[in-house]
Amino acid sequence: MQERARATRRSLLEAAACLFAEQGYAGTSVNDISARSGRTSGAIYFHYASKEGLALAVVKDRFATWPALAAPYTDPAVPPLERLVALSYEIARALAEDTVTRAGARLWAERDTIDAQLPDPFALWTTAATRLLAQARTTGHLAHHVRPAATARTLVRAFFGLCTLTEALEGPQTVTDRLTDWWGLTLPSLQRGTDPAEAVSRAA
C-alpha cells in the first residue's frame, strides 16, 4: 500500500475509534467520521466499503496490538501468577484509557445492532490465562484443585464484567482499585503457599 493511502486509512480508523468509543456505533454516522478525520466520505467508502467495514477494522486493529501488549508477560523469571495479575492490570488500563480498545469493547457490547461478525478478545485472553496457570502448575505455585483451562475461562469473564461494570457505574478512574479488590478475593484460591496480598501489590 502506498504511504498516502496508509495515512488516510489510519486517520479514518482513529477518527472512527474515537467516535465509536464516545458515541457508540448507532450514534456515529459516516459524515461524523468524515468531519472528525478531515477526509471525504468517499475515502471511507473507498478504503472500508461501509461503516460496518470500519467497525470491523477497528476491532481487528485492537487485536493486532495484542502480541505487543502480552509479550512482557512471558518473562520466565517472574512467577506466572504474578504475570497473570500484572497482565490483567495492563488489559484493564487499556480498557479504561486506550481509544481503540475502548471502541472495541463498546462495539462488542453493541454487536447485535451491527451488521458484521465482530471477533471478541475473550479467546485470546483465555488462552493467555490458561498458559500462565499451566506454567504456575509447573513451577509449583498453583493450588492443586485448580484446572487451568476452566479457571481461565471463569477468570476472564468475571474480570471483564468487573472492569466494564465498574466503568459504567463509577467511571474509569476506579477500575484499578476494584481490580485489586477482586484479586484479593480470587488470588488466594489460585495460590499454593504464598502471601496473596503481597502478589497483588507487587504486580499492580
Place this chain on the structure above:
Amino acid sequence: MQERARATRRSLLEAAACLFAEQGYAGTSVNDISARSGRTSGAIYFHYASKEGLALAVVKDRFATWPALAAPYTDPAVPPLERLVALSYEIARALAEDTVTRAGARLWAERDTIDAQLPDPFALWTTAATRLLAQARTTGHLAHHVRPAATARTLVRAFFGLCTLTEALEGPQTVTDRLTDWWGLTLPSLQRGTDPAEAVSRAA
C-alpha cells in the same frame, strides 16, 4: 385502574419484554409490539406514551419482582453465605430464563441507545449481598479480612459479568455450571473454617 385497562397494559408489557429480549430495543418497533400483543399502536401510546416509556415499564416491572425473589433468602436458620450463594443461582436462573429479567438486562446493555434513564439492579443486589455478608460476620462464618460492602460490590460485578458473558459466548444452558466454577474460586476467600465445595453443592 379498571380490569380491562390493566389487562391491556400487562399484555403490552409482556409482548414488549419478549421482543426486547429477543430483538433488542432498536430492533423492536411499536408496530412489532402491537402485532405481538394483538393491541393497537394507539393503545401503546395511550398507556405508555412511547417505546421509551414501555422500556422503562419493563425495567420497573423487573424490579417489582425483586422482594418476592429475595424473600426466601432471609431465613436465619440457613447460614448467610449459603443464602448468598443460593440467591446468586436464583438471579442467574432469572437472567437465563425469565423474559422480563432478560429484557431488563438487554435494555441495560443497550442503555446508551435508549432515550430514557433506566435504573439498574446492581444497587439492590449489592445491598442484599452486603447484608448477607454482614450477617455472616455476626454468625462467625466470614473470614476476618472481608469487608462486607466493598466485597459485595466486587462480587455483584464479577457475578453479572460471568453470567452475561457466559450466555453471550455459550448460551444460557451453561450459566449454572460456570457459576459453580466461579463460586469454587471465590467462596473460600469469604469463608472462615468451612468446606467451600460443600457450601456450593448444597446451595446449587
